[in-house]
Amino acid sequence: GQNIDQPTEMTATEGAIVQINCTYQTSGFNGLFWYQQHAGEAPTFLSYNVLDGLEEKGRFSSFLSRSKGYSYLLLKELQMKDSASYLCAVRDTDKLIFGTGTRLQVFP
Amino acid sequence: DVKVTQSSRYLVKRTGEKVFLECVQDMDHENMFWYRQDPGLGLRLIYFSYDVKMKEKGDIPEGYSVSREKKERFSLILESASTNQTSMYLCASSLGPRTDTQYFGPGTRLTVL
Numbered sequence: 001g002q003n004i005d006q007p008t009e010m011t012a013t014e015g016a017i018v019q020i021n022c023t024y025q026t027s028g029f030n031g032l033f034w035y036q037q038h039a040g041e042a043p044t045f046l047s048y049n050v051l052d053g054l055e056e057k058g059r060f061s062s063f064l065s066r067s068k069g070y071s072y073l074l075l076k077e078l079q080m081k082d083s084a085s086y087l088c089a090v091r092d093t094d095k096l097i098f099g100t101g102t103r104l105q106v107f108p
Numbered sequence: 109d110v111k112v113t114q115s116s117r118y119l120v121k122r123t124g125e126k127v128f129l130e131c132v133q134d135m136d137h138e139n140m141f142w143y144r145q146d147p148g149l150g151l152r153l154i155y156f157s158y159d160v161k162m163k164e165k166g167d168i169p170e171g172y173s174v175s176r177e178k179k180e181r182f183s184l185i186l187e188s189a190s191t192n193q194t195s196m197y198l199c200a201s202s203l204g205p206r207t208d209t210q211y212f213g214p215g216t217r218l219t220v221l
Binding site for chain 1 (some may be wrong): 112125152
């Protein structure tokens with residue numbers, strides 16, 4: 001079967017570091033996306049991992065371990081504007097499967 | 109920048125009405141998608157299209173149909189709206205295969221009374 005798990009909600013403080021985890025079980029795997037979605041807005045592309053390891057892009061980094069079926073999104077130097085939902089999506093053979101998203105709230 | 113637009117941000121309809129949701133993308137993308145997003149269920153694919161006049165069912169096509177007469181435009185049709193179709197509807201497009209990076213529109217929040 002296909003399954004993607006993310007925590008439902010997380011909270012963090014401005015300036016801190018937060019790690020949002022995503023575990024997946026799929027019949028085929030061709031890569032993993034992270035999207036950011038502010039309340040009432042469209043999801044926007046953040047990162048894509050297809051090989052094991054860490055991809056860094058400014059304050060955001062994404063990690064993938066294919067053998068463990070695991071990814072995380074790391075957000076550093078948190079800002080209030082990072083309050084949003086973060087969606088993990090897995091490329092499974094010929095389809096894209098989305099997780100339910102993690103709602104992150106950043107407090108001052 | 110890829111731009112995907114949707115005809116309405118908010119829509120209120122009555123049970124049994126026919127509803128049209130329009131989506132337009134300006135980047136000459138081959139693939140277009142319709143999702144609905146519900147709390148706790150994430151994004152679920154309703155239909156997608158990989159070419160003009162071509163369509164394929166997604167995971168939850170029941171109660172919906174689609175139309176793609178032009179490459180840039182993809183319409184979602186609710187033939188007879190029901191209350192369980194109250195949801196956020198998101199359109200997306202991608203240049204490459206179905207699993208390529210998708211670019212989303214702002215969404216239409218549909219309420220069926």
